[in-house]
Amino acid sequence: MPLTVLKVKNARPGRHVDGRGLCLLVRPSGARTWVLxxxxxxxxxxxxxxxxFDVSLADARIAAAELRRRVREGFDPVAERRRARMVIPTFEAATRACHEALSDGWKAGHNTRWLSGFERHLFPRIGKKPVDRVDSACVVEALSPIWLEIPETARRLLQRIGVVLDFSHVKGWVPEEVSLRAVRKGLPRQNYKRGHMEAMPHSEVPALMKKLVTSAPTLGREALRFTIYNAVRSGETRLAVWTEFDLENAIWTIPAERMKAGETHIVPLSPPVVALLRKRWDQRTSDTDLVFSKNGKKPISDMTMTKLLRDHGFATVTxxxxxxxxxxxxxxCSEFPKEVVEKALAHKVPNKVEAAYRRTDFFEKRRSLMKQWADHLSKCEPAVHTAIAEPI
Incomplete structure (x- = not known):
């Protein structure tokens, strides 16, 4: 029989059924609770x-009917209750958790760069916002200041925000998947052309090197000179550690995990590079730390060398x-075969058959090549005296 107001009032301890799953649960203590x-x-x-004591029989029946309707439509009361108890992290905390969870298989350079853009451009704007409140409008507002100024970085950050929000959805911090497809419609069109990064004519580089070597020495200037001398990628310079160098034999061995091609690359060091490194060796904080770093632990920013070029008036050169x-x-300007130059740039041989037979790394030829390149760069530089120092 269905419950009545009087039965509810006088019910003894136990479960009293009203119908369709609605019950009155009376505790020995006298507490009375409606349960569906x-x-x-x-x-x-x-x-x-x-x-x-707070919900009448009529109101309990209405609440039960409403809950049944919502469950039929897909509502999950248990999941909702769990979300209510869950502490939602900030966007910054969620991003760092995402980075920690996903970065084990990444290369060291990508690992560092992945977070640096968030730290520089996004955390100051939306880092403290709960991650479940980060939507398309929020992302548009955060990216607007850099969308046209540094378009490539902005596009990468947009993609990485999507990764963070997907990760947060899997963790249960964001109830539904967030689509960022509409973000670009809320931002001005980027007028850019995809292609090769702009390069300085080789005839103009010696003058730049002279400016770098005669200006007040800075960490960024030495890193840029080192990068140009060795024709390496900026990340290979920024993350170089002292244990990779053999200055006695003028060799730099970059481990496979730091190379784009995933293969160990051995760089013959020209005399000016050895001189530069010996100077930095005297300023080191540890025999195993980063070479180009203020404290030996944190690498310089990927924008440090780019800013130097801008400061010297080269707005578009990368x-x-x-x-x-x-x-x-x-x-x-040289007589070296193309394959020697390609090896100096650590490019992989695209033809698999050719790669299988070409086992040499042309090391001695590359040593001569890098010395000639250094001689070219030093045309306008003052003489560099290589001091004799203890080997690393």
Whole structure:
């Protein structure tokens, strides 16, 4: 029989059924609670509807009918209750958790760069916002200041924000998947052309090197000179550690995990590079730390060398473009075969059959090549005296 107001008032301890799963649960202590028993996704559960002292029989029946309707539409009361108890992290905390969870298989350079953009451009704007409140409008507002100023970085950050929000959804911090497809419609069109990074003509580089060597010495200037001399990628310079160098034999061994091609690259060091490194060796904080770092632990920013070029009036030239400059110089001003130059740039041989038979790394030829490149760069530089120092 259905319950009545009088039965509710006089009910003894136990479970008293009203109908369709609605029950009045009376405790020995006298506490009276409305409970709705339902089967959801194959599991039978009880859902509390409030105290009988606060919720009348009529209101309990209405609440039960409403909850049944919502469950039929896909509502999960247990998941909702779990979310209510869950502490939602900030966007910054969620990003760092995502980075920690996903970065084990990344290369060291990508690992560092992945977070640096967030730290520089996004955390100051939306880092403290709960991650479940980061939506398309929020992302548009955060990216607007850099969308046209540094478009490539902004596009990468947009993609990485999507990774963080997907990770947060899997963790249960964001209830539904967030689509960022509409973000670009809220931002101005980026007028850019995809292609090779702009390079400085090889005839102009000696003058730049003279400016770098005669200006007040800074960490960034030495890193840029080192990068140009060795025709390496900026990340290979920024993350170089002292244990990779044999200055006695003028060799730099970059481990496979730091190389784009995933293969160990051995760089013959020209005399000016050895001199530069010996100077930095005298300023080191540890025999195993980063070479280009203020404290030996944190690498310089990927923008440090780019800013130097901007400060010297080269608004469009990129650090990576000096690799192209080196290739142009080698093709036009040297007699070295193309395969030697490609090996100096650590490019993989695209033809698998050719790669299988070409086992040499042309090391001695590359040593001569890098010395000639250094001689070219030093045309306008003052003489560099290589001091004799203890080997590393």
């Amino acid at each position: 028993r339902m089967q959801v996704r194959g599991h039978r559960r009880d859902y509390g509807l409030g105290s009988a 650090v990576h473009g000096f690799r192209s400059t080196f290739a142009d110089w080698a093709a036009e």
